[in-house]
Amino acid sequence: MSTSTDPEAYLLAECPVCDYALQGLPVEHLCPECGLAFDRRWWVYGGPGVSREWSRSARAFQIVTAIACVIVICLFLIKQLPMSAILVGVSMVILAAVGLAYLFSTYRPRRFIALGPAALVVFHGPKRIEHFPWSTISHPRADMHHKCVVFESAGKTIRVKGYDFFGGVIYDVERCARGITQYTRDLESYPA
């Protein structure tokens, strides 16, 4: 780790929507690829970059289970297991479950939250981007029961759903709530 004075080191390197490399572009600009109006000082939470990772043992268990199911089904198809229709049925169900679990584990949400100098930005999609000025924001917290990030803005309670934004990764829900809390504290200690 070097204490770099290169300003690029502290700026957003990739577009949170399309991964376009932003190095060398102005701090506030439009993404040349997808047109997102970004601020490279954003702290981005959620979106395609969420840290969803399965443990190796869980992944190995999935693979072994899937292979076992495929073997049972193949043996049945080549008539080596004539009396095991129930076993084949169960194998198919397990195989489908393992497949769904795999798809779920590779799911990456498209929505994200960005904390910038001007506002907290909630990106639902290119056509729905909400800006909450910091002066209106209070009481940020993580609601672990409902798996969402909650904050108040101008008297309204805003809930950012964990699954839509963080793929249900609880760690990222907590991290985002902490980030908002830290940002509001920093703004209080260094008023503009």
Ligand SMILES: [Zn+2]
């Ligand atoms: Zn982009």
